[in-house]
Amino acid sequence: MVTLKQLSKELGVSISTVSKALSDSFEISERTKKKVLALARKYNYRPNNVAVNLRAKSTKTIGVIIPNIFNHFYTKILSGIEQEAKRNNYKVIVSISNETVSSEKEGISFFSNGSVDGILLAPSEETEKLGNYKHISALHQKEIPFVLFDRYSEKLNSDKVIINDFDSAKKTVKYLINKGREEIVVVSLIKHLSVGELRKKGAFDASKKITLLEFEKEEELEEAFLKLIKRKRIDAVLALDELSGIITLNIARTVAFKIPEELTIISFSQGVLSEYSYPKLSTINQHAKEIGENSVQLLLTRLKNKEASYKTRIIKTALEIHQT
Amino acid sequence: MVTLKQLSKELGVSISTVSKALSDSFEISERTKKKVLALARKYNYRPNNVAVNLRAKSTKTIGVIIPNIFNHFYTKILSGIEQEAKRNNYKVIVSISNETVSSEKEGISFFSNGSVDGILLAPSEETEKLGNYKHISALHQKEIPFVLFDRYSEKLNSDKVIINDFDSAKKTVKYLINKGREEIVVVSLIKHLSVGELRKKGAFDASKKITLLEFEKEEELEEAFLKLIKRKRIDAVLALDELSGIITLNIARTVAFKIPEELTIISFSQGVLSEYSYPKLSTINQHAKEIGENSVQLLLTRLKNKEASYKTRIIKTALEIHQT
DNA sequence: TTGAAAGCGCTAACAT
DNA sequence: ATGTTAGCGCTTTCAA
Numbered sequence: 001m002v003t004l005k006q007l008s009k010e011l012g013v014s015i016s017t018v019s020k021a022l023s024d025s026f027e028i029s030e031r032t033k034k035k036v037l038a039l040a041r042k043y044n045y046r047p048n049n050v051a052v053n054l055r056a057k058s059t060k061t062i063g064v065i066i067p068n069i070f071n072h073f074y075t076k077i078l079s080g081i082e083q084e085a086k087r088n089n090y091k092v093i094v095s096i097s098n099e100t101v102s103s104e105k106e107g108i109s110f111f112s113n114g115s116v117d118g119i120l121l122a123p124s125e126e127t128e129k130l131g132n133y134k135h136i137s138a139l140h141q142k143e144i145p146f147v148l149f150d151r152y153s154e155k156l157n158s159d160k161v162i163i164n165d166f167d168s169a170k171k172t173v174k175y176l177i178n179k180g181r182e183e184i185v186v187v188s189l190i191k192h193l194s195v196g197e198l199r200k201k202g203a204f205d206a207s208k209k210i211t212l213l214e215f216e217k218e219e220e221l222e223e224a225f226l227k228l229i230k231r232k233r234i235d236a237v238l239a240l241d242e243l244s245g246i247i248t249l250n251i252a253r254t255v256a257f258k259i260p261e262e263l264t265i266i267s268f269s270q271g272v273l274s275e276y277s278y279p280k281l282s283t284i285n286q287h288a289k290e291i292g293e294n295s296v297q298l299l300l301t302r303l304k305n306k307e308a309s310y311k312t313r314i315i316k317t318a319l320e321i322h323q324t
Numbered sequence: 325m326v327t328l329k330q331l332s333k334e335l336g337v338s339i340s341t342v343s344k345a346l347s348d349s350f351e352i353s354e355r356t357k358k359k360v361l362a363l364a365r366k367y368n369y370r371p372n373n374v375a376v377n378l379r380a381k382s383t384k385t386i387g388v389i390i391p392n393i394f395n396h397f398y399t400k401i402l403s404g405i406e407q408e409a410k411r412n413n414y415k416v417i418v419s420i421s422n423e424t425v426s427s428e429k430e431g432i433s434f435f436s437n438g439s440v441d442g443i444l445l446a447p448s449e450e451t452e453k454l455g456n457y458k459h460i461s462a463l464h465q466k467e468i469p470f471v472l473f474d475r476y477s478e479k480l481n482s483d484k485v486i487i488n489d490f491d492s493a494k495k496t497v498k499y500l501i502n503k504g505r506e507e508i509v510v511v512s513l514i515k516h517l518s519v520g521e522l523r524k525k526g527a528f529d530a531s532k533k534i535t536l537l538e539f540e541k542e543e544e545l546e547e548a549f550l551k552l553i554k555r556k557r558i559d560a561v562l563a564l565d566e567l568s569g570i571i572t573l574n575i576a577r578t579v580a581f582k583i584p585e586e587l588t589i590i591s592f593s594q595g596v597l598s599e600y601s602y603p604k605l606s607t608i609n610q611h612a613k614e615i616g617e618n619s620v621q622l623l624l625t626r627l628k629n630k631e632a633s634y635k636t637r638i639i640k641t642a643l644e645i646h647q648t
Numbered sequence: 649t650t651g652a653a654a655g656c657g658c659t660a661a662c663a664t
Numbered sequence: 665a666t667g668t669t670a671g672c673g674c675t676t677t678c679a680a
Contacts (some may be wrong), residue, residue, distance in 0.1 A: 001438055001466070003673060014651045019675060029649060044466065046437040050383060051673035053374045054656050061417075069399050069406075079393050082420055086430070091439065093385075094418050096406055106410075113370040114325060114657090115415065142325070142368065327657060338667045343659060353665055375657035378672050438673090 002043040011039060022047075061091040062299060063116035065107040067099045067124045067151075073242075073270035073288050074122070077149065080292025081120060088300055090117075099125040105135050112142055118299045119146040123153070129192045131155070145302045149295040151194050159302055161294045161313045163286055165195050168317040169202030172238055172266055172284060175319065177207060181236035181264060185228065187248050188214045188240035189221060199240045199268065218247060225251050239267035245281050266319070280322040287315050326367040335363060346371075385415040386623060387440035389431040391423045391448045391475075397566075397594035397612050398446070401473065404616025405444060412624055414441075423449040429459050436466055442623045443470040447477070453516045455479070469626045473619040475518050483626055485618045485637045487610050489519050492641040493526030496562055496590055496608060499643065501531060505560035505588060509552065511572050512538045512564035513545060523564045523592065542571060549575055563591035569605050590643070604646040611639050 008015045013032065021028045021036035022045075028036075039045075053059045062085050066074050078094070085092045093116060095107030104124045111119055119139065127133065133155050139146050140157075148160040176184055186203050190196035191214050203210055213228065215221045225248055228234065237252075239245030245267025249259070257263045259279055269283040294313045302308070332339045337356065345352045345360035346369075352360075363369075377383045386409055390398050402418070409416045417440060419431030428448045435443055443463065451457065457479050463470050464481075472484040500508055510527050514520035515538050527534055537552065539545045549572055552558065561576075563569030569591025573583070581587045583603055593607040618637045626632070 004675095005673075015674085016652080016676080017650055019673095020650090023675085027649065032649080048378075048673050049437040049439045050374060050377045051438075051656090052675085054372075054378050054658090054672090055674050055676095057656065059374060069403050070396065072394065075393050075399060079420060082393075082418065086419075086434075091417055091434065093415055094406065095410075096403060109370075110410075110415065113373040114375075115373045328659095329657075339657090340659080340668080341666055343657095344666090347659090351665065356665080372657050375672090376659085378656090378674090379658050379660095381672065 001048060002040075002045045003048065007036065007039055007043070007045060011035060059091075059115060059117050060089060061093055061116045062296065063093045063095065063107075063111035063119045065095045065097055065104060065111075065119065065121045067097050067122050069094075069096050073286060074150075076270055076288030077122075077292040077295075080289035081296055082292075083289075084293040084296035088296070090296070090300075097124040101126045101130065101132070101135075108135060108139065112139070112144060117145070118303055119144060120295045120299060121146055121148055122150045123148070125192055128153070128194055143306075145299060145306065147295050147299045147302065149291055153194065157310060159298045159310050159312070161291050161298060161315060163195070163291070163317055164314050165198035165317075166202035166205070168284055168319075169199040169238070169240070169268075170206045172319060173203045173206035173210070176236045176238070176264060176266070179264070183211070183232070183234040184209075184236045184238060185211045185213060185225075185234050186238050186240065187221060187225065187244040188212075189216070189218065189244045190241045191216060196240055203238060203240075218243065222247055222251060226255075229255060229257075235262065236264045237266070239265065239269075242267055242269035242283075245269060245283075246277055249277055249279075249281060266321075282319075282321045285318045285320050287317065291315050325372065326364075326369045327372065331360065331363055331367070331369060335359060383415075383439060383441050384413060385417055385440045386620065387417045387419065387431070387435035387443045389419045389421055389428060389435075389443065389445045391421050391446050393418075393420050397610060398474075400594055400612035401446075401616040401619075404613035405620055406616075407613075408617040408620035412620070414620070414624075421448040425450045425454065425456070425459075432459060432463065436463070436468060441469070442627055443468060444619045444623060445470055445472055446474045447472070449516055452477070452518055467630075469623060469630065471619050471623045471626065473615055477518065481634060483622045483634050483636070485615050485622060485639060487519065487615070487641055488638050489522035489641075490526035490529070492608055492643070493523040493562070493564070493592075494530045496643060497527045497530035497534070500560045500562070500588060500590070503588070507535070507556070507558040508533075508560045508562060509535045509537060509549075509558050510562050510564065511545060511549060511568040512536075513540070513542065513568045514565045515540060520564055527562060527564075542567065546571055546575060550579075553579060553581075559587055561587065561589045563589065563593075566591055566593035566607075569593060569607075570601055573601055573603075573605060590645075606643075606645045609642045609644050611641065614639050 004015045004018050008018045018036050021033045022040060064081055066078060068074055082092050095110055097104040097107055101124060104127055133153055137156055146158060148158055152160045152162055188196055213221060213224050237248050239248055249265055252263055266282045270286050270288050298311060328339045328342050332342045342360050345357045346364060388405055390402060392398055406416050419434055421428040421431055425448060428451060457477055461480055472482055476484045476486060512520055537545060537548050561572050563572055573589055576587055590606045594610050594612045622635060
């Protein structure tokens, strides 16, 4: 990589002259500017980013800590983050926590050395399970701005972008009841996530007579659901996560339920899974991309004004009914 | 963030003493080391990464340009990259090309200013379609080391990590023939990708009497496949990409094929889609994670020795038969 | 209109 | 055992 020094030497002018010429400063004569620009182009000069960062005391980089990159929902968020960051001339560094506290801590420490201007973070499942957020709130002491997305805790005081989980679960159950469904089952494999809790509460807020099947392992849910439908007639399922939705769908099909005539299945989701399921699942779309975009916006706002009060942005979900 | 300067001031020693003490230099007395360490811990001192990078003339960062982050295959590669990078104390910056040349160029220029030590790149679909790789080979002039993964071109001289696509398609067709399948259909939605071409050639190398359904749009494939199975008896499908596999599966089911008794479907894939399809697709697993890991390894080797001859690593696929 | 110098935070060769 | 100095590449203030 060519440096200002090399250019200045070859041109027989000072480093600062070259620097100013390249930033089109009014101090420099047109003749010199032209010469400098020509040589810079010839060598394809690009200011060394690291040096610029050191000087500017900013990196134009956002660190993202994401729980799981195999989850389409998070992938979509990441894509939204990347786009919005690029639009604002920021780079994105990614660290994947794999839903573990240890990797999450690693990621935070990885970013806590001036590598990034700020952090976007969705706490891992383990973090939520343990309810210990100290390593995250420690960012406040380090004066590293951060924004939580998707998952959050009352214990953490920060900017955040979340989904109206409670409301959308509640609305969906009401929708089912309106459609004349009477035996509603809520299935979930995300017991330990804050969002799972909120969705569950929302559903029960709409109706007390819901059957709840909530498990940690896929097989447990499969077994329980199979048992349930053999025992009693049900006519609607609300899945609090996509995997539960797909599993339920596949089982319902093995026992020859007509979908959606006899059984409506609606699932919180964002996924390819539901998109290419057969028949296509009805979903509660979580507008993941917007979550990503909004997180970046909130962080950039924070970077501009570190003293402002914390903001929460709530991204609305949309019920998408297929195959009705 | 605390700096060496601040620590040295508070301790009443020089900056270099602090620096040396923190790196446990033999030049510094135990007493001083202890004092320094204590204060550093108190303030949670971490060396400013940007300054270290500038000084070291290396960023310990790898730039990854990935065509599509919604494709589980690439996500898995990315995960492999991230893990292997972290293992070697490298960071990962991600740029998503969305299968377009323009974004790919943007990504390359984004990384070409000293932000990264090297680049991992899978060319976009558009790049492959147009066959123009100049913006990529330009990295050679800029002396930025790069490794291609998954997709490549004869036009590009570089390190690369690829799959034995030709061979595995060939082997799979042979496998089908061995199992007594006689009417084999090859379906594909990746006509324009180099890997698609290789797989196709491999399949035909195993048998000339294959029916080929190759389209750009999902609907075209759906229509053609439906027409075909109404017209003639078929007993095996080799899908060159996961989407084709799922589409074929869903259609075959609507016309009540017994799978796999009457119709074997095997798909190139890596996906959640095939994992949660019903019945579960048989797949040609591409070991995506290993592709990512190997790419990082190749790049790090290159960084150590820029003059070595270019290496190609071929990752073997594995045929995984389900529901037989 | 141009150049010299300082400084971002760090390391390391070279004094003391 | 500790300190001084130079320099990584850049921008910017101040001086010429």
